[in-house]
Amino acid sequence: MSVLITTIHVIVCIVLIIVVLLQSGKSADLAGAFGGVGSQSVFGPRNTANILSKTTTVCAVLFMLTSIGLWIISAKETKSVVSGEAQTQKESVAVTEAKSQGAEKQAQKPGQTQPIQQQKEEKSTEKEKK
Numbered sequence: 001m002s003v004l005i006t007t008i009h010v011i012v013c014i015v016l017i018i019v020v021l022l023q024s025g026k027s028a029d030l031a032g033a034f035g036g037v038g039s040q041s042v043f044g045p046r047n048t049a050n051i052l053s054k055t056t057t058v059c060a061v062l063f064m065l066t067s068i069g070l071w072i073i074s075a076k077e078t079k080s081v082v083s084g085e086a087q088t089q090k091e092s093v094a095v096t097e098a099k100s101q102g103a104e105k106q107a108q109k110p111g112q113t114q115p116i117q118q119q120k121e122e123k124s125t126e127k128e129k130k
Helices: 004-020 051-078 084-108 115-130
Strands: none
Touching: 004 051
């Protein structure tokens, strides 16, 4: 359902952009360039509802409805953006603990090289003893 509404939303957006760009402004003639009223009629421009203005109105209404629909669907899918963060923190703590336990096990095995941090600590303790 979300994919269908998103597809409709994108199509409506593209049509709305095209229709708005195709329309001419209220002062589209030469008088409009110099600040005049901009129509050839005596009383100013007439508000004629042609196909472009009707299409703009329909697309604007569809855009608002699909936006509200997407908002409602997204609210039902997840409760909070932060809700997944607690689990991520738990996983990162578990990974850190596993790494530290793995480092301790490696240090206990004879014949293997020690981690650099442990080597530095041992050298500093040896210097302190001297």
